[in-house]
Every structure is written in structure tokens, then in C-alpha cells.
Amino acid sequence: MTDVHTPPAAPPTGTPASDLQDERLRRPSGPGGFLSLLLDRVRGGDLGLLPVVAGLFVIAVVLQVLNPIFLSSTNLVNLLIECVPVGVIALGIVCVLLVGEIDLSVGSVSGLASSAVAILFVNRGLPVLVAIVAAVAVGGIVGWVYAQMFNRFGVPSFVITLAGLLAFLGLQLKVLGAAGSVNLPFDSALVRFAQLAFLPAWLTYVLVAAAACALFASGYAHARKRRSAGLSSRSVSLLLARSAALLAGLGFAAWYLNRARGVGWMFVLFVALVLMLHYALSRTKWGKSVYAVGGNAEAARRAGINVRLVYTSVFMLCSSLAAIGGVLAAARLAAANQSSGAGDVNLNAIAAAVIGGTSLFGGRGTAFAALLGILVIQSISSGLTLLNLDSSYRFIVTGVVLLLAVTLDSVARRSRKSSGRA
Amino acid sequence: MASSPTRAPAATAREAVLSLRGITKSFGAVAALTGVDLDVSAGEVVAVVGDNGAGKSTLVKILSGVHAPDGGTITFESRQVSIASPAAAHQLGIATVFQDLALCENLNVIENLFLGQELRALRLDDVAMEVRSWELLRQLSAKIPTVRIPVASLSGGQRQTVAIARSLLGDPKVIVLDEPTAALGVAQTTEVLNLVERLREQGHGVIMISHNMADVKAVADRVAVLRLGRNNGFFDAATVSAEDLIAAITGAHDNVVARRATRTAPSTSSSTGKAAQP
Ligand SMILES: Nc1ncnc2c1ncn2[C@@H]1O[C@H](COP(=O)(O)OP(=O)(O)O)[C@@H](O)[C@H]1O
Numbered sequence A: 001m002t003d004v005h006t007p008p009a010a011p012p013t014g015t016p017a018s019d020l021q022d023e024r025l026r027r028p029s030g031p032g033g034f035l036s037l038l039l040d041r042v043r044g045g046d047l048g049l050l051p052v053v054a055g056l057f058v059i060a061v062v063l064q065v066l067n068p069i070f071l072s073s074t075n076l077v078n079l080l081i082e083c084v085p086v087g088v089i090a091l092g093i094v095c096v097l098l099v100g101e102i103d104l105s106v107g108s109v110s111g112l113a114s115s116a117v118a119i120l121f122v123n124r125g126l127p128v129l130v131a132i133v134a135a136v137a138v139g140g141i142v143g144w145v146y147a148q149m150f151n152r153f154g155v156p157s158f159v160i161t162l163a164g165l166l167a168f169l170g171l172q173l174k175v176l177g178a179a180g181s182v183n184l185p186f187d188s189a190l191v192r193f194a195q196l197a198f199l200p201a202w203l204t205y206v207l208v209a210a211a212a213c214a215l216f217a218s219g220y221a222h223a224r225k226r227r228s229a230g231l232s233s234r235s236v237s238l239l240l241a242r243s244a245a246l247l248a249g250l251g252f253a254a255w256y257l258n259r260a261r262g263v264g265w266m267f268v269l270f271v272a273l274v275l276m277l278h279y280a281l282s283r284t285k286w287g288k289s290v291y292a293v294g295g296n297a298e299a300a301r302r303a304g305i306n307v308r309l310v311y312t313s314v315f316m317l318c319s320s321l322a323a324i325g326g327v328l329a330a331a332r333l334a335a336a337n338q339s340s341g342a343g344d345v346n347l348n349a350i351a352a353a354v355i356g357g358t359s360l361f362g363g364r365g366t367a368f369a370a371l372l373g374i375l376v377i378q379s380i381s382s383g384l385t386l387l388n389l390d391s392s393y394r395f396i397v398t399g400v401v402l403l404l405a406v407t408l409d410s411v412a413r414r415s416r417k418s419s420g421r422a
Numbered sequence B: 001m002a003s004s005p006t007r008a009p010a011a012t013a014r015e016a017v018l019s020l021r022g023i024t025k026s027f028g029a030v031a032a033l034t035g036v037d038l039d040v041s042a043g044e045v046v047a048v049v050g051d052n053g054a055g056k057s058t059l060v061k062i063l064s065g066v067h068a069p070d071g072g073t074i075t076f077e078s079r080q081v082s083i084a085s086p087a088a089a090h091q092l093g094i095a096t097v098f099q100d101l102a103l104c105e106n107l108n109v110i111e112n113l114f115l116g117q118e119l120r121a122l123r124l125d126d127v128a129m130e131v132r133s134w135e136l137l138r139q140l141s142a143k144i145p146t147v148r149i150p151v152a153s154l155s156g157g158q159r160q161t162v163a164i165a166r167s168l169l170g171d172p173k174v175i176v177l178d179e180p181t182a183a184l185g186v187a188q189t190t191e192v193l194n195l196v197e198r199l200r201e202q203g204h205g206v207i208m209i210s211h212n213m214a215d216v217k218a219v220a221d222r223v224a225v226l227r228l229g230r231n232n233g234f235f236d237a238a239t240v241s242a243e244d245l246i247a248a249i250t251g252a253h254d255n256v257v258a259r260r261a262t263r264t265a266p267s268t269s270s271s272t273g274k275a276a277q278p
């Protein structure tokens, strides 16, 4: 765990790897050097996930002090599952924010999808899978329409989606009809998945071990490839330490959650979606073009990127994820009604993405922002509920946290500008 | 020595890689280009000079597929072509370094170099891309300490280098540089002019837009003058005098700058307007 970067072994000792030859480059040595580089980055406004992780820690400590039930296994098991529907919606918000746009209608679209899945499945008697696919397809179509309005007519996305917010709320009320609500049967696979399906304890440990091994294996393969290409690479000891830390952290979390009901399948689904989106954003050509469009759309266009296609894919992805979130919310509640997707769903999804560190100015953020951001919001919500404080306090506290996050984003952007990292 | 402008847009000896004939482009009521001819052959640097608003950037954007011309023909390697999009220009082998560089500041050097041309779309080959990035930058003797920092933290000259290096990916036949030195200091200008020299040595055809006479005389083989959207003479850079160029650019043979240029340094040190380009 000493060196962050070691030169490749093959060339004569003393010659640094081909990417570390510039004499102006400071080479961090030891944990101290690593820390000072990290501090430099933070000062330069390159905050990454640091603020949200720190914030989550503070919130957890404060709430635990106020009510010792907060960090109990039972409460955390519930908290994680409650995160999922809005967290999935927030994943889509991360994508639209990355291209520098916004979707204000995710709440309505999720509500519409909730209603659609309930009506198709219960009232029309379609197989549950067909109902789910149809509901998600509705989301995809909504996103496609937004993208057409945006690409063809240049209507600002916040106006298009504000119109969508109203229109799809209306459509939701319309399809729900006079009764205004549809209950999902408790013994249906969908409801059981959301309410009762937990991983057996052994499987959680197997998954944790697999994750640690996969992290090490991919890191090792990558380091070896870089070494053989004459580039600097992470040392094996660092890779081992990283995987061991993951193993210990996740292993402890799994053990702690398994003292209660354990890890819900729905949460596993959420994490899988986060990881998939993370891969798509960081390791594919599409992901790079998303960041490029968010950073400088005209430059992206001149580099030969089909910018309209990128917008279309992102709007469709966002609405589809909103619809998936709506389906999961209906499953969790075992019902769809007029307030599905209403209230604070919209704002919580957007707040989660921003609190997680996705920049409102486009081009900055990761898929993990949705996961960490929704954990913050759900912790506040759960903690205040445990304190018997009603939703008025929840709104106020969430609002303050959101304002803090946006302020941090703006300040970071300014210090990036002044330190030349804009 | 005052040399007379030639009619022919091409140097006679070599065959042109890229030739434009009668290119016309209007923006509404503004005729930005009218019947413009231009040729460039391999291993040749052609400077296109002209006053602000002469249509230089418009010509660049037509070559790079950003704008479609209203009329005229483009011949590339003896085939008549149309350049419908930036991607089409790139496929043909025409690479452009725009005046505003068109870099994404939030992406790092490697990501900018390979933007739109990443290796392995579904599982990016970042090692190969990093290796190739270093090759390109070293080929240009670029002074960039690390390729893993966002472009926002590079200096003007370094960014220009990144933009030029990017144009070299995919080994283009013709490289178009729009005002590569306009925003740079003395040392950085020299650096970029050296780069242009290197591009010529490597056999690329180079079209360099400029309105700096010193730069033009330093690296160009031929000079094409644009005035109010039309060709206004082609010159041999080795023999043309600054005052003749200025006369062609401004359209007046007798003006203060031209007279002063004659009095002082006849060959190198004068330049026309210093106003920043849009
Ligand atoms: N996108 C555009 N829309 C309208 N007019 C334009 C546009 N681009 C350039 N022009 C006009 O075309 C003329 C030539 O501009 P430009 O090619 O930028 O000149 P230069 O680069 O030589 O200074 C100018 O009169 C300018 O106002």
C-alpha cells in the first residue's frame, strides 16, 4: 500500500514509465504524498464523491445520537429497500444532468407507469411481465417524444418536461378512472419481489466475495496491461488492499443486515442498475459522448458525435428509468393510486442526483451519485420519522441539504475555474 | 521584391490533394464566400490570409463539414466529393483544428484526442488510447506533463497542441488550421509554427488560416488572399513582400500600413489588424 504508481519492471531501473517522464510531474510517494495530491484536487474544486460520503457519515452519526434505533439492522434493512424506487429514478436524472439538461416530469412518468402496470396486470389480466414491459415502454416513448421536441424545435428541456409533468399527471388520473386506485394482489410475483424477497445469508457473502475478487482481477489485469504497454500501473499491494477493504466493508454490512431480514432483492436490482450505468458511462463510447455533449455540445458535434442521438438516448433512458422506478413503487406499495409519483418523488429524485455530486452545469457526475444521494435523502426521511417528526420537518431538512449540495457544486465550479480545471 | 499575383490557385509542379473551385456560401443576405478557388498538395503549407470577416473561418467550416457550400465543387484525391458532416470530412481524410479549438474542458487529454473515434466502442481500450496519445504528443514534441488531467488545466499553447494532435489521429491527408496562433504568446507561437513545419515534413497538406504576416512568411509555401469573400491573388510565400500581401488583403495599393511596411522591414515583421477574431 505504499506506492500509488510504480514504474514498470521491464525498462532499466531509473527510467520512469512513459507517462511519468515529464520532470514537472510530482510523483506521490507513500500515503502522505497520495493524501497531498487528494487535498490538491479538493482545493482545485475536483470534489468527486467526497462531500456526499462525508455528509452521509455526519447524518448517520447525528441521527444515531438522536435515536439509537436509526443504525439498527432492522431500520437499515428497511431504509435500503425504501431507497430503491426513487433511487432508480435518480439514476435517469444523473444522465440528463450529465448532458446539461433536466427532466422535471420523472415523478409524473413514474406515477403513470405505476398506474399502467397495475391496470394492465390487475384490470386487464395480462401476465405481469408483459405489464411491466409495457409500462417501461411507455416511459421510453415519453422520452423519445421529449427528445424530438428538444432536437427538432430546440424547446428548452425544462419547459418540455414541465409540460410533461402536468400532461402525464392528467393521463395518470384519467387511466385510473373514477375509483382512483388499483390494488395489486399480495401474492403476485411483483409484490413479493418488492416486499418479501431477501437474499439468503450465504448468497450475500458469496456476492460480497465475488465483488472483491472481481475488483482485484480486473484491477490486476488492467495493471498488467498497462505495465506491458510501458505505462505506470497500480502496484499489486495497492490492488490487494483495495479489494480487502471492499471485502471487509461489504462483508461487515452484509453481516449486519443479515442480523435482521438481510438484503432485499430489490436493492440488489438497484445496485446492479447503478453498476451497469457506471460501466456504460465510464467504459463505452456512448458514455464518453454523454460527458462530451455535457461539456461542450458544439465540440462534440465537430468531433463527429451524433449529438441529437445522444440527447435522444439520454431522454429515453431517463424516462424509462422513471417508469421502472414507478413499477417498483407500485410493487412496494402493492397499489397504484392518484398520489403515485406525486408529492416529493420528483424533487427527491433530482435532489438525490445533485446531492450525490452530479453537477447542474453538465458534464460532471457518476452513476454512484444516485446511490449515495438517495441514501442521504432516505436517511433524513427515516431518521426524522423515527423522531416522530412529521413531513414538514423532512421537507425543510431535505431542502437545506439540497441547497448545501448545490452551493457546494457552484463553489467547486468557481474554484475549478480559478484553478484552471473548469 | 514585389512579385505579381498568379491567377492559378495551384502550384504547377505537384498534383493537388484537395482542390476547391467556385465555392460559394451565403448566410442570409451576407455573401460570405463567392467563387472561391483553393488548392493544396501533399507536403505543402498553403496560407489563407484575409481581413476580419473575409470569409476564412467560413471556408474552414465548409472543409470540415460544419457548413454545406451553396455552390462550387470540392475535389479530393481526384474525386469530386461532398462533405456533409464532420464525420464525413474525417472519413475522407480532412482534419480541422478550429479557431476555438473545440475541446471539451471537462474531459482529459486522452478523451479529447479520441473523442468520437474511441477504440473499442463497447469496452474502451484505454491502455491503447493512452499509448497512442503519448506517441502523438511526442511526435509533435509536445510539452504536456500528463494526459490524465482535464484540458481545462492546460495553457493556451498546450491546448493548441492537443487540438493539433487530435487532428493527426487517423492519419489525415489534409490538415486545416484556423488561426492557430491568434491567441498565443511569442514562445507558444513559435512552438505551434514548429508543429506546422513538422506536419509538412510528414507529408501532410496543410491549409493554415492566418492574419499574421510574420507567421505566414515563416512557414507557408504559398499564400492565398481572400478579400470580402473572393480570391484576391495567389502568391509564392518565398518571394512575395509583406506590402504586396497587405495591398491584396486591404485591396488598396497605397495605404499607410503598406507605405510604412515598405519603409521599415520589407520581408517579415508586419502584420495586419490585431483585433480579436470572433
Ligand atoms: N453562422 C453565420 N451566420 C451568419 N453570418 C455568418 C456566419 N458565419 C460567418 N458569417 C459572416 O460571414 C462573413 C465571413 O465570416 P468569417 O468566415 O468568420 O470571417 P473571418 O474568419 O475571415 O474573419 C462575416 O461577414 C460573418 O459575419
Ligand SMILES: [Mg+2]
Binding pocket: B056, B057, B058, B099, B179, B277, B278
Ligand atoms: Mg475567423
